[in-house]
Amino acid sequence: MDKFLLQQQVLERLADDLLQVEQAVRVAHETATHEENIAENKYDTLGLEASYLAAGQARRAEAIRQAMASWRQFRARPYDAGKGIQLGALVCLVDADDKQQQLFLGPDGGSMTLLSGTQLIQVVSGEAPLGRAMLGKCEGDEVTIQVGSVRQVFEVVRVW
Structure with missing residues (x-):
């Protein structure tokens, strides 16, 4: 098994996840700011809920970006029995x-x-x-x- 190819698969999967999350952020943001979702009373919370969702999705997008950066910088080394299992094994x-x-x-x-x-x-x-x-x-x-x-x-x- 080629560790480099596995690493590329991880990066591709993370990139796909990021695209999906960024789309979800846009949809939630549009919902939160749409004029039809302006609260008319204290029980009308659709816009507020959408803004919380957008904020959560934005945090998830940032976590994926950080994971991608970690995987881009990562270099899997050959197994060294003297050190035992390490990252990249x-x-x-x-x-x-x-x-x-x-x-x-x-x-x-x-x-x-x-x-x-x-x-x-x-x-x-x-x-x-x-x-x-x-x-x-x-x-x-x-x-x-x-x-x-x-x-x-x-x-x-x-x-x-």
Whole structure:
């Protein structure tokens, strides 16, 4: 799997997300400022609600821009067993049910799934609980995270 191509997929997905969010900002702003949505009484809140939505969408757009900047500056290095798993690592984990998952540990903007050939790869931020738990681990090590009352245990099968 080519880490550079995965990084490009992340940037493309973030760019698509940014376009959608910017369109949502425009629509919410137009709704908030449209003359038909001027409040006629204290219970007429459509314009106010649209302005809150526009502000939230604008914050989301800025977060996506920051994630894009992080991914543009990011340079994935080859795996170094002496340092263990670091940002940029591709990791194969297996759980107690022998279910494997492929992960790409990145700087930001996780929670997206990429496709490399026929292989699904989950992008995980180094700040996510699973990302933090993997840092410094090596092949054969155990990775444990607590999700609510459930303790999940994985084995690192392969890192590249």
